[in-house]
Amino acid sequence: MSTFKFPPSITSRPVYGTLEPRSGKHHLMIADAEGAEALFDLVEKDPDLIAHAHIMYFPAADDTGYAEKLKAFSPSKLYVGPSYSAAVPRLRRILQDAHMGLQVYLAGTEGLMGQAMSEATNAGIPHTAIQTEHRGSVARRMQCVHCKGITENVVTDPFTCSHCGLNLFVRDHYSRRIAAFQGVCVDAEDPGNVPPKRELYS
Amino acid sequence: MTIQFNDETFRDDYTFTNSERAIKRFPFPFHEDSYMYSVNMEQHQGGPEGSIYEKRFDVDEHYISEMKDRALVLDEDPLRCQSLPHMTLAGWDLLELIMVSKSEDYPDLFELHRDGNNWHWINKPLGIEQKFVFMDESTLPYGPMEYITRQTQGDFALLDQRDENLWMDAGTVTTQADWSLDFDIGMNFFEWHAPVPLAAEMGVFKRALKFLLNIQQGMPARRLNWTMTVNPLLDTSPENYHKWGVQKTTLTPENVGQKQYLRVELQTFFRLPRSNGMVFPIRCYLISLEDLVTIPKWGRRLHRVIRDVPEELATYKGFIDNRPLIVDYLSKFDDGAPTSDGVWPD
Amino acid sequence: MSAGTNKIGVVVTDIVPLNELVTRFKFERADGGLLPTFSGGAHTVIEMKDGETTRLNPYSLMSDPADRHAYTISVRRDDAGRGGSLFLHKNVRIGDEMVISYPVNLFALDLRAHKHLMIAGGIGITPFLAQIKQLSATNGRFELHYACRNQALGSYVDDLTTAHPNNVHVYFDDDGQALDLENLLDGQPLGTHIYICGPKGMINWVRDTAERLGWPREAVHYEEFLAPQSGKPFTVKLAKSDLEFEVGEHQSLLEAIEAAGVDAPYLCRGGACGQCETDVLEADGEILHRDHWLEDDEKESGKKIMPCVSRFEGRIIVLDR
Numbered sequence: 001m002s003t004f005k006f007p008p009s010i011t012s013r014p015v016y017g018t019l020e021p022r023s024g025k026h027h028l029m030i031a032d033a034e035g036a037e038a039l040f041d042l043v044e045k046d047p048d049l050i051a052h053a054h055i056m057y058f059p060a061a062d063d064t065g066y067a068e069k070l071k072a073f074s075p076s077k078l079y080v081g082p083s084y085s086a087a088v089p090r091l092r093r094i095l096q097d098a099h100m101g102l103q104v105y106l107a108g109t110e111g112l113m114g115q116a117m118s119e120a121t122n123a124g125i126p127h128t129a130i131q132t133e134h135r136g137s138v139a140r141r142m143q144c145v146h147c148k149g150i151t152e153n154v155v156t157d158p159f160t161c162s163h164c165g166l167n168l169f170v171r172d173h174y175s176r177r178i179a180a181f182q183g184v185c186v187d188a189e190d191p192g193n194v195p196p197k198r199e200l201y202s
Numbered sequence: 203m204t205i206q207f208n209d210e211t212f213r214d215d216y217t218f219t220n221s222e223r224a225i226k227r228f229p230f231p232f233h234e235d236s237y238m239y240s241v242n243m244e245q246h247q248g249g250p251e252g253s254i255y256e257k258r259f260d261v262d263e264h265y266i267s268e269m270k271d272r273a274l275v276l277d278e279d280p281l282r283c284q285s286l287p288h289m290t291l292a293g294w295d296l297l298e299l300i301m302v303s304k305s306e307d308y309p310d311l312f313e314l315h316r317d318g319n320n321w322h323w324i325n326k327p328l329g330i331e332q333k334f335v336f337m338d339e340s341t342l343p344y345g346p347m348e349y350i351t352r353q354t355q356g357d358f359a360l361l362d363q364r365d366e367n368l369w370m371d372a373g374t375v376t377t378q379a380d381w382s383l384d385f386d387i388g389m390n391f392f393e394w395h396a397p398v399p400l401a402a403e404m405g406v407f408k409r410a411l412k413f414l415l416n417i418q419q420g421m422p423a424r425r426l427n428w429t430m431t432v433n434p435l436l437d438t439s440p441e442n443y444h445k446w447g448v449q450k451t452t453l454t455p456e457n458v459g460q461k462q463y464l465r466v467e468l469q470t471f472f473r474l475p476r477s478n479g480m481v482f483p484i485r486c487y488l489i490s491l492e493d494l495v496t497i498p499k500w501g502r503r504l505h506r507v508i509r510d511v512p513e514e515l516a517t518y519k520g521f522i523d524n525r526p527l528i529v530d531y532l533s534k535f536d537d538g539a540p541t542s543d544g545v546w547p548d
Numbered sequence: 549m550s551a552g553t554n555k556i557g558v559v560v561t562d563i564v565p566l567n568e569l570v571t572r573f574k575f576e577r578a579d580g581g582l583l584p585t586f587s588g589g590a591h592t593v594i595e596m597k598d599g600e601t602t603r604l605n606p607y608s609l610m611s612d613p614a615d616r617h618a619y620t621i622s623v624r625r626d627d628a629g630r631g632g633s634l635f636l637h638k639n640v641r642i643g644d645e646m647v648i649s650y651p652v653n654l655f656a657l658d659l660r661a662h663k664h665l666m667i668a669g670g671i672g673i674t675p676f677l678a679q680i681k682q683l684s685a686t687n688g689r690f691e692l693h694y695a696c697r698n699q700a701l702g703s704y705v706d707d708l709t710t711a712h713p714n715n716v717h718v719y720f721d722d723d724g725q726a727l728d729l730e731n732l733l734d735g736q737p738l739g740t741h742i743y744i745c746g747p748k749g750m751i752n753w754v755r756d757t758a759e760r761l762g763w764p765r766e767a768v769h770y771e772e773f774l775a776p777q778s779g780k781p782f783t784v785k786l787a788k789s790d791l792e793f794e795v796g797e798h799q800s801l802l803e804a805i806e807a808a809g810v811d812a813p814y815l816c817r818g819g820a821c822g823q824c825e826t827d828v829l830e831a832d833g834e835i836l837h838r839d840h841w842l843e844d845d846e847k848e849s850g851k852k853i854m855p856c857v858s859r860f861e862g863r864i865i866v867l868d869r
Contacts, residue, residue: 010397011395012394126365148281175386175389182382185444188443190451
């Protein structure tokens with residue numbers, strides 16, 4: 001099962017929904033790993049969508065056939081890439097030529113959805129018009145508030161900033177612009193006293 | 203009256219002081235012996251003579267030193283001043299609002315001469331004289347928001363209004379109570395307040411937003427907010443928390459009166475005419491407990507407020523660990539006598 | 549906690565009939581000073597002393613927002629209305645002193661937009677005149693599509709097409725010219741925002757078409773001032789103020805409340821801003837909701853009314869005011 005029910009949190013923390021077909025002539029779908037399952041469910045709701053769908057997909061290293069299954073749907077365009085970051089220039093190019101009415105569907109990890117949403121909003125789509133559905137890992141993309149470096153795939157609280165090495169605790173405060181949660185020094189008032197790491201949501 | 207400007211620091215050796223006049227006009231925020239959130243808005247249309255409410259933008263004895271401190275912060279971290287591309291017009295609105303207000307309210311300190319769009323600004327305390335073309339960024343050394351906020355005490359959040367919400371899309375923030383402009387820029391009113399405990403459940407933000415959205419030109423509003431800071435440190439930023447956080451552990455029963463400060467924010471709200479945005483100036487005033495208790499009513503009342511404030515709030519405001527020390531100190535100035543209503547000294 | 553509006557005393561310094569229906573009025577400050585700047589799309593509320601009745605009607609400011617010497621508005625005569633526009637057309641003369649409100653903007657440009665697509669119908673052109681001046685001064689990208697009955701009634705058509713030949717497109721109904729809306733909306737670049745001002749039917753047509761083509765709600769802005777409609781007189785009781793009085797046939801509920809000496813909040817007086825929302829304590833009869841502020845379920849609940857445009861038919865309505 002690739003779904004996870006996030007506990008209620010503060011208002012800056014993103015809330016994810018379930019992808020629903022919307023009217024529009026063009027549909028851009030971006031997913032990673034188990035996010036593919038959300039696209040399968042979406043296409044099941046409206047099989048006509050796939051003929052106008054441009055899919056960008058980033059399979060996990062141990063992909064067990066999601067990419068093949070997406071291909072079998074014969075979407076209008078399908079790009080399967082090694083990583084989201086490698087595909088950013090491609091995504092920007094696609095958005096550059098896109099028109100109002102484009103529907104954007106994001107599915108998978110929070111990091112993928114957050115970063116793709118930031119590109120789409122920069123291109124001029126209001127964030128509230130972009131659909132998201134969380135699937136797969138609950139790892140977080142964290143920004144160190146001190147050095148501003150981003151640490152990807154954070155699964156413990158606290159964690160060590162991959163840039164400046166400070167021990168940071170994981171906040172639920174989230175920036176859509178940066179597409180990251182906020183990490184703040186955990187031992188500022190008592191240097192060296194770092195609580196043991198716990199897995200997120202454990 | 204002419205202001206005697208202090209030469210003082212808000213870091214390292216902390217030579218900041220309040221004169222007797224500054225103590226008397228300190229914006230003590232508690233109108234009763236307890237505290238809970240409220241949408242405590244009122245019109246910002248002047249106030250008692252000599253009070254911090256009298257002018258649209260209060261200039262006091264700390265002006266020159268606060269501006270030096272701001273310049274140091276911005277040199278170290280330019281991300282403390284940012285403006286999303288669509289906010290330039292609001293920046294000009296802010297520059298105009300401040301220049302017009304200050305030159306009218308303090309004609310001995312500031313002058314603004316306008317000939318169409320050719321403007322001539324004179325800031326005597328900072329020794330600045332600038333001729334520039336209004337609405338032409340290339341004629342100023344910084345963007346309009348940065349230019350004027352380097353010359354005005356207090357933090358500034360510039361808000362865009364759209365979709366029945368306010369969006370923090372620009373600002374200069376170097377004297378903040380532990381929030382990051384760089385992280386919060388682009389958020390709406392509910393999102394940037396998300397970390398504040400209790401208030402959302404109480405419906406405070408919904409009511410506050412409704413009030414703010416309807417603020418019209420020429421009808422600014424204001425409220426006070428408060429927290430506690432160890433040392434007269436203006437820049438209590440999350441960015442530097444790993445550097446200043448440890449100062450909170452240096453309080454002792456002997457030094458708490460000198461080192462513990464009550465930090466009060468005068469928050470004002472102005473509609474900006476050209477952009478239909480809003481500016482939200484957040485002006486920080488600091489007072490040591492030692493100075494505060496020289497006003498007997500304030501000493502009594504602060505003791506009762508700090509003692510009784512809910513734990514979530516004391517944690518959020520960052521003084522939960524030091525509360526016993528602070529309460530112990532203040533208790534010596536509370537004889538249990540009743541206090542009069544309102545914030546003003548008896 | 550009602551937000552107030554500042555008032556400005558002005559003198560009428562020019563009156564220019566544009567065509568058989570529309571007249572332009574120019575106001576300058578009575579004290580000779582400068583007026584506040586404003587943002588394109590803002591309106592002012594004009595106070596009119598029409599005999600015993602005081603009318604407060606909103607009109608979009610059409611002058612250059614950066615010009616502080618004068619404000620101008622254009623008023624279309626509504627012979628079937630309650631008299632606000634007729635009063636301006638017939639009773640107001642150059643040199644008259646009047647009172648107007650500070651500008652209020654409920655139809656602002658979204659300054660993030662990569663492109664502003666404006667759609668105007670008839671007198672709905674006025675807010676766009678100010679917005680176009682604002683955008684021209686800041687190099688904003690815009691396109692105006694303006695539908696009107698014919699050349700003679702097309703206020704400002706010549707000015708606009710002369711000043712902005714590539715950005716302004718005019719459609720005359722009498723010549724069978726019509727906007728190909730679907731085609732227009734189809735090719736717009738990401739980041740385009742639509743603004744509509746005109747009759748209700750036009751607003752609904754554009755909003756529905758945009759929704760069908762997948763446009764986000766936040767990118768579609770519209771302004772429709774509803775003029776309060778006349779109706780049968782009815783009795784209102786204000787519970788807090790402990791007053792009971794009659795609302796006349798050609799008087800709005802808000803005007804009647806004000807005439808009774810009760811200070812009630814308002815901004816747009818056109819059913820759009822939500823400021824005058826009032827709780828209904830009792831209603832022995834039917835509320836005639838005419839605003840576009842309340843949600844449908846709120847209207848059905850019978851617990852809320854917008855007194856600027858909505859009325860009541862029945863024995864008595866009791867308000868929490």
